[in-house]
Amino acid sequence: MSLTKYCEYCENEFEALRDSAKYCCDSCKTLACRQRRVDEQEQYEQEEIRNAALQIEREKLELIEAEMERQLQLKKQAQEFQNQVLLERQHKEEIERFEKYEKDKVRRQIEHEKRMKKADNSAKLTGLAALGFIALVSKIFEEKR
Numbered sequence: 080m081s082l083t084k085y086c087e088y089c090e091n092e093f094e095a096l097r098d099s100a101k102y103c104c105d106s107c108k109t110l111a112c113r114q115r116r117v118d119e120q121e122q123y124e125q126e127e128i129r130n131a132a133l134q135i136e137r138e139k140l141e142l143i144e145a146e147m148e149r150q151l152q153l154k155k156q157a158q159e160f161q162n163q164v165l166l167e168r169q170h171k172e173e174i175e176r177f178e179k180y181e182k183d184k185v186r187r188q189i190e191h192e193k194r195m196k197k198a199d200n201s202a203k204l205t206g207l208a209a210l211g212f213i214a215l216v217s218k219i220f221e222e223k224r
């Protein structure tokens with residue numbers, strides 16, 4: 080018993096002896112086998128190309144991430160530097176305030192000493208004047224006796 084089928088390679092009608100027959104002749108079978116290999120090879124190559132493209136995309140993403148990380152680090156460093164500058168400025172201002180305070184203290188001390196000396200001198204002068212006056216008065220009295 081034979082059955083009418085269509086060759087899977089040339090698509091011609093043929094009388095098949097077995098139900099499992101797919102090709103009309105050996106040459107179609109060989110060509111179909113070769114075609115399959117070619118298709119498989121092409122599929123494999125396309126997959127390779129897809130994998131390569133995917134790899135490139137992954138590497139691109141990694142580069143982008145690395146760049147973002149670098150930018151973040153730079154920003155952080157800039158922030159730290161700014162903080163440090165700010166701290167140093169504050170420290171400097173504190174030192175300046177302290178120095179000004181110390182200078183003012185010394186200046187006030189000097190002014191105070193000057194005032195004290197002046198007062199002391201005028202007291203001495205007053206004392207001397209008083210002594211002179213007493214001496215003069217006692218001299219006058221002595222002369223009058």
Ligand SMILES: [Zn+2]
Nearest residue numbers: 086089103107
């Ligand atoms: Zn055929």
